[in-house]
Amino acid sequence: MRPGDPTELELAGQVIELVRRLGGPAAQAEAVVTRADLALTRFANSAIHQNVAESTVGIRLRVHVDGRTAAGSGSVVTADGLRTLVERTLAAARLCPPDPGWPGLAPPTPAPLAPPVDEATAHAEPDQRADRVRAFVAAAGGLSTAGYCRTAHRSSAFANSAGHTAHGRFVEAAMDGIARQGGADGVARRCADRLSDIDGAELGGHAAAKAQAAADPIELPPGRYEVVFEPAAVADLLQNLSWYGFNGKRYAERQSFAEPGADQFDRAVTLVDDPLGASGLPFDAEGTGRRALTLVEAGTTRAVAHDRRTAAEAGAESTGHAVAGGATWGPMARNLRLSGAAAGPASAVGRSTTGTAAGAVVDSDTAALIAGVRRGLLVTDLWYTRVLDPKSLVVTGLTRNGVWLVEDGTVVRAVRDLRFTESYPRALGPGAVLGLGARPVRQPDRVDGAWWAAPPVRLASWHFTGGASG
Template sequence: MTGPSEVELAGQVIELVRRLGGPATQAEAVVTRADLALTRFANSSIHQNVAESTVGVRLRLHVDGRTAAGSGSVITTEGLHALVERTLAAARLCPPDPGWPGLAAPAPTPVAPPVDETTAYADPDQRADRVRAFVAAAGGLSTAGYCRTAHRSSAYANSAGHTSYGRSAEAAMDGIARRDGADGVARRCADRLADVDGAELGAHAAAKAQAAADPVELPPGRYEVVFEPAAVADLLQNLAWYGFNGKRYAERQSFAEPGAAQFDETVTLVDDPLGASGLPFDAEGTGRRALTLVEAGTTRAVAHDRRTAVEAGVESTGHAIAGGATWGPMARNVRLSGAAAGPASAVGRSTTGTAAGAVVDPDTAALVAGVRRGLLVTDLWYTRVLDPKSLVVTGLTRNGVWLIEDGTVVRAVRDLRFTESYPRALGPGAVLGLGAQPVRQPDRVDGAWWAAPPVRLASWHFTGGASG
């Protein structure tokens, strides 16, 4: 690496603010060096390999009771000078900010897990090896998807004397196999590229595509369901962003009631950013740590940044994000775990029938075995919140739905539209079983992930076919 380090650049920005804005200006700077690489494939061939290495600076100022933020990627003396000047100018035009929480005081940075250097500096051939294995394991079916790696090193500094530094690395693969218009999907996110098994994912996607042929149409209504980890990930994301968000909670737009038993007693939700390779501090320099959102069914906490924490009379939980004044603090690394519920969760049981072995892994099969009549759902997509307070969401199934009868996956079903309250669906008595093995699912945003086992739910409201 040539030129100044991220720590040195952050310090330079703060010093420029002191010179140009005066000692009364409060300032914080985050400098992030990102190395992102993506290998895409379609029609069972790699068609694009892209990589970018960037350095970005994000600056936030509070002066004369007003707050403004700016960002830039021109890392020269002139570029940094221009960034500070335009952010100071913006602050003069902003309305007063009475909710300004002040800057984070100097504090030790939490120790994060070590970064896998092979993943951080992975080359195209290493990603192509995973794609090759995925395609080969699909057995001639048409495949498409991506394999990506990401490496970030980031430094934080503010005018109160607080500094932090950290690194993170991530690998992910997301691919489909297609047969006669039916798609099977497999996804995985990991700290190490070595833990992403392209052959395993390709075989799983192909088996699901094969089993999805000739789907039947079912009438709308409430069905018992088994959700695979990809579908559960959508539940976790919406619960985190809309429910366990300190800004929405303060505005009374969240279902969350800390201290209340709002979920089934089998459910424990923990935001665990350092349970994987992640940056050890948030956008305000606050140290990140595990935060229990739900413990054995009881809501325990919501995520806070410095602004929402001051309003609530508590400390920041380390969940500030860029743009948090608008969006609020967000948990982005949520893990679902808990005691398995009921005989259907007994590990080792499996389904029978022609489709079952192809569709489910043993963890999911243990849940399917207890269902008299219901649906197995691979994925949810195009989900949109209809009512934030009760978190009623509408969306579609995707990448495979199957009918379950007497503990057996019997045949494929056409995609369905649903309208459901996520907290209600996971409420007391509603979770009939949890798988034993959480599986990390990648998010569209690098650095975010959702870890969940398959889940068996007593009721899910399907309102029609995919067309309406």
């Protein structure tokens, strides 16, 4: 921001004042202004091929006038640009159908304190990201590598016509890379509040070891197998549980499996949405303060996420999970952390190689879970997952970036990718979780600000329905 430029809060206030002047005293409005500094260093064929950075200001406006609601967005912060945004959004509201479910605006309330941001990450230079890419490539030992290292800094302010205001900042650093040998890929990902916590050499070495261990895979017949999921695979479970299960809109529409008060999960499972457990904004898209929300406690479903609209329908209070476009998508928990009792005695922190020379290199947390498997599969990652039945959350998808057969606690050899069809709640249901690792690992989402933290998980049964081709 240049000296003399209006702050985010000042801009939000200007937008609200324009709504009052142009829409009349009965118009209700809320505005969010965000300054974003986003940077991405991408690499392929073991060389950086793109370094991009953008600094933008975005404005989101929602108005409710004459019983109708509309939303608009813009990026022109001049007087004319703000006026155009307000006029356009008010005009859209007049064309919208009546909105009898309008929940009103968030009243003036103090926002919770957010963790301080790391200024070094907020103002990271391209060479700092390049250093981590260089370390990743070097640690891969000559294997072909690809991926990215990114940093994000957002400063956001909220204001509404009820007099409520809020302001906050967040930063994030993330790295996601693969190493490839022949047709085998290994992956390593990490998300952190500080770029200094991203170790490119550690991630590159891990990805390379996985790729080398994935050579010469065998075919396995479809069926139900005991599995150990690494954190990257568990992240997909958490994301789909959040979007489809703990979503207050889907719950109200009876399209969610969630039954608050019921023992729907194994007692080892505790799920908490923890937006301020890392550097995050202290308020949601409606200005409601964000706090930790326990969704599952020792196997018992405790809550679903609400914004103001779904909370009003349920006779509850918003949990601070409103998102842009929430009228369509519903409220979302985007910072889920899975925790539980450690599975057996954990060995010292570090890596251990399990099994033969073809075995997968895993961390000690994962190795402790593998040790108890008589016959099953070690799964690195899931992808291309699609929901077949939202009510029971039956999902189909594929494994990728490494699958290995485990026999008598030993990784025997690599397995070709498999297709699965499985109900995620059932797979985590009572008696189905045979162990959780002790250390959650934060996995980056496609969008900065969202992350999924989980340890490796050992599950009694997972339904594989065929090979990757069908």
